[in-house]
Amino acid sequence: xxxxxxxxxxxxxxxxxxxxxxxxxxxxxxxxxxxxxxxxxxxxxxxxxxxxxxxxxxxxxxxxxxxxxxxxxxxxxxxxxxxxxxxxxxxxxxxxxxxxxxxxxxxxx
Amino acid sequence: xxxxxxxxxxxxxxxxxxxxxxxxxxxxxxxxxxxxxxxxxxxxxxxxxxxxxxxxxxxxxxxxxxxxxxxxxxxxxxxxxxxxxxxxxxxxxxxxxxxxxxxxxxxxxxxxxxxx
Numbered sequence: 001x002x003x004x005x006x007x008x009x010x011x012x013x014x015x016x017x018x019x020x021x022x023x024x025x026x027x028x029x030x031x032x033x034x035x036x037x038x039x040x041x042x043x044x045x046x047x048x049x050x051x052x053x054x055x056x057x058x059x060x061x062x063x064x065x066x067x068x069x070x071x072x073x074x075x076x077x078x079x080x081x082x083x084x085x086x087x088x089x090x091x092x093x094x095x096x097x098x099x100x101x102x103x104x105x106x107x108x109x
Numbered sequence: 110x111x112x113x114x115x116x117x118x119x120x121x122x123x124x125x126x127x128x129x130x131x132x133x134x135x136x137x138x139x140x141x142x143x144x145x146x147x148x149x150x151x152x153x154x155x156x157x158x159x160x161x162x163x164x165x166x167x168x169x170x171x172x173x174x175x176x177x178x179x180x181x182x183x184x185x186x187x188x189x190x191x192x193x194x195x196x197x198x199x200x201x202x203x204x205x206x207x208x209x210x211x212x213x214x215x216x217x218x219x220x221x222x223x224x225x
Contacts, residue, residue, distance in 0.1 A: 034213070043115070043202045043216035044153070087152075094214045095141055095206045099153040 004088045009104040012082075018075040020103050022088030025069040031092045033064060035073045037084040038102070044087065047073065049094065078107045112136055113205050115217030122193055122224055130188045130220045132203030138183035139205035143214070144176075147200040159186040193224040 005023040012018040024033065032051050036044040048055055048062045050071075055062045061074040075082055087102040112135040122128050132142055140161050145153040157178055158166040165178035175197075177189040186205075190197055200221055206214040 036216075038153075041200070041219070041221070043113075043219045044204075046213040046215060049213055096143060096155070096158065097204070097214060098155065099145075101152050 004090055004100055006086075006088050006100065006103045008101065009106070011106050011108055012075075012078045014080060014107050014109050015077055018073075018078040018082065018105060018107070020073040020075075020086050020088075020105060021070065022073070023070045024088070024090045027068050027090050028092070031090050032094070033062065033068075033071050034089040034091060034094060034097065035060070035062065035086065036089065036097075036099075037082075037086045037105075039081075039084045044099075045084075047086075078105075080107050080109060083107045113139075113203065113215045113217045115203055115220050117220060118218060119221045120223070122222070124194055124224055125192055127189055127191045128193055128222060130190075130201055130203075130222075132186045132188070132205070132217050134184045134205045134215075137205075137207050139186075139207070140183060142180060142186040142203055142205045144178065144186075144188050145202045145204070147202060147219075153202060157188075161186075190222065193222070195224045198222055198224045 032049050034049040035047040038044045050062045064071045085102040085104050089097050114133045116131045142159040144156045146156050147153045156171045159178045159180040161180045167173045180186040200219050202219040204214045204216045
């Protein structure tokens with residue numbers, strides 16, 4: 001699986017959009033970009049995934065660059081409950097995921 | 110989304126005893142489940158892949174005789190930590206996904222094991 005690079009931490013003001021970047025320059029053509037988050041002492045929660053096109057669901061939007069070498073997860077209106085570690089994972093299958101160190105997002109009141 | 114349930118959520122055991130952790134997919138059939146371990150302030154590390162009806166596949170460095178995995182049905186996988194020691198204290202998490210390869214995987218809520 002391709003490796004990913006994420007900033008170790010980010011802050012965001014409550015109510016503002018949180019934009020979490022991820023670099024995956026070695027991604028292969030058949031690999032998807034998955035985003036999960038982990039709130040302290042809980043199991044990871046699925047957020048969104050995509051292959052080439054931008055994706056949106058009730059939680060977030062995923063913007064993938066045309067060359068697929070990077071992506072951005074957007075939480076449109078961050079709340080305090082969005083404080084968590086966010087993992088960007090590139091994999092050909094959701095059935096086996098390799099977790100990196102992720103980005104600790106702290107939403108500030 | 111689909112629900113994966115782990116039990117217990119928290120367990121304390123004495124050194125030398127064994128502990129069983131259950132992982133259930135509540136509303137879908139999971140031919141494969143995965144077991145992860147997470148130490149404090151670290152990321153999740155895959156321990157093993159649990160296949161229904163066959164032997165589990167263990168990652169390098171994970172002792173198969175110490176971490177026994179059974180996947181007897183399409184909705185249940187169990188992880189037994191045998192002869193537990195304090196260094197086995199960790200957060201154990203399972204995940205499962207539907208048969209389709211590229212659907213999302215769902216994680217249990219995790220089990221906090223403390224060996225005293």
